[in-house]
């Protein structure tokens with residue numbers, strides 16, 4: 001994977017569309033989406049680790065180092081959702097799927113929300129920014145693989161214009177977490193832009 005995509009951040013401080021929780025713990029104006037920086041990494045890494053622990057987010061068994069993350073994820077298309085208190089609530093990032101020029105506009109993404117902030121629209125906020133940013137940068141396809149058990153992520157992506165390409169039967173075996181040792185099936189999803197790569 002390289003960082004050849006020469007896009008720039010879409011620039012908007014995304015107005016929070018976050019739904020107010022039943023406890024009223026988060027108001028609709030409390031969250032902004034910002035470019036991810038090295039300073040965010042400690043909190044991003046904790047959120048990444050929490051997702052890994054569920055066993056339904058990724059085959060990875062531990063978050064990478066910041067150096068590896070920074071090297072492999074496109075710098076113009078990685079974001080954090082930040083509460084007014086400064087707490088990072090979630091993150092999204094993507095990487096090119098291939099070095100081949102023909103696939104220059106195809107990326108694979110990940111989106112993770114802190115367990116305490118899930119179910120309030122933060123994931124949707126992050127995906128919205130990723131889609132805007134990548135489309136502005138000429139990316140025409142965003143793809144990802146989701147575990148078939150991860151119905152919340154499937155729902156989130158369906159809501160944001162992703163379609164199911166197909167399912168992969170027992171494509172890999174989990175090495176850690178609650179499903180360690182089990183062969184897992186995934187669902188390949190993609191979102192084809194209607195504004196980028198249409199000439």
Ligand SMILES: CC(C)(COP(=O)(O)OP(=O)(O)OC[C@H]1O[C@@H](n2cnc3c(N)ncnc32)[C@H](O)[C@@H]1OP(=O)(O)O)[C@@H](O)C(=O)NCCC(=O)NCCS
Nearest residue numbers: 051057110111112113118119120121122123124153155156
């Ligand atoms: C998947 C994930 C990113 C979703 O983020 P989120 O901020 O909780 O999602 P949203 O609040 O935007 O909700 C997305 C949809 O799922 C639904 N949803 C959210 N939490 C839910 C829950 N616990 N039970 C049922 N549905 C739920 C929402 O109602 C919403 O659907 P709707 O638009 O029809 O109302 C988050 O759950 C997460 O980080 N999980 C762990 C890491 C992971 O699995 N990442 C995805 C793999 S890359």
